[in-house]
Amino acid sequence: MARAKALVVPPAVNVVMLGPPGAGKGTQAERLALRNGLPKISTGDILRRAVQAGTALGGSARQAIDSGNLVSDDAVICIVRERLRCEDARTGFVLDGFPRTVVQAMALDSLVSECGPLVVLDIVVPEDVLVRRLASRRICSECGTNASVDARTGCMKCGGALVTRTDDGAGVVRERLTVYQRQTKPLVDYYAGRPTFRSIDGHQAPDAVTAAIDAAIVEAGALQGGRL
Numbered sequence: 001m002a003r004a005k006a007l008v009v010p011p012a013v014n015v016v017m018l019g020p021p022g023a024g025k026g027t028q029a030e031r032l033a034l035r036n037g038l039p040k041i042s043t044g045d046i047l048r049r050a051v052q053a054g055t056a057l058g059g060s061a062r063q064a065i066d067s068g069n070l071v072s073d074d075a076v077i078c079i080v081r082e083r084l085r086c087e088d089a090r091t092g093f094v095l096d097g098f099p100r101t102v103v104q105a106m107a108l109d110s111l112v113s114e115c116g117p118l119v120v121l122d123i124v125v126p127e128d129v130l131v132r133r134l135a136s137r138r139i140c141s142e143c144g145t146n147a148s149v150d151a152r153t154g155c156m157k158c159g160g161a162l163v164t165r166t167d168d169g170a171g172v173v174r175e176r177l178t179v180y181q182r183q184t185k186p187l188v189d190y191y192a193g194r195p196t197f198r199s200i201d202g203h204q205a206p207d208a209v210t211a212a213i214d215a216a217i218v219e220a221g222a223l224q225g226g227r228l
């Protein structure tokens, strides 16, 4: 009798995008997720939608967001825990904007302990470039997608009006960069010793960053079966 063929189950692809505000995490996470049929999970998008919808979560997050500070670890860990339980995250995910503190990173490690390794990509961009990028950034008021810098009309995805984010004003941007240095940059040390950690030069054309990310993911050895 012929033996049944072993099933080849593709490994989960679990990606974390690290980097300061304006590094291009959102754009690159969106591309990576789309190309590979993975959900992009952005805690910033989820929180902004909650603020827009006037939910209890939105009410408690609004002040932190508008002042450039972080929302509580408990609240964002709870958001991510629930989101990772969804069916579409079973074969992997691209996390954008989470974790942002060591407490969140430790929580993530325990949430994904049975889902395969995390590929951690740290997108590096000089601070003066970040400040310039954030000053000209626009997002869609309807779906939250980042608009390209030269977009003059509506959102490419849904046609919604493009607006400046409430936290992209000069004063708040300075605070966000300070908060990044103090609370999120330590995550580089937290992850740097892992074989699946990679630094990406984010100060190049978006397509070049995308290519560097693809190469880094393959190189990180986290993928088998040529899914990415």
Ligand code: AMP
Pocket (backbone or CB within 6 Å): 021, 043, 044, 045, 047, 064, 065, 066, 068, 069, 070, 071, 072, 073, 076, 096, 097, 098, 099, 100, 104, 167, 176
């Ligand atoms: P982002 O769109 O990722 O730049 O996030 C916008 C804002 O949402 C941040 O400045 C924080 O106020 C809040 N936020 C997003 N993600 C997190 C997180 N992982 N931890 C705490 N606050 C967050």
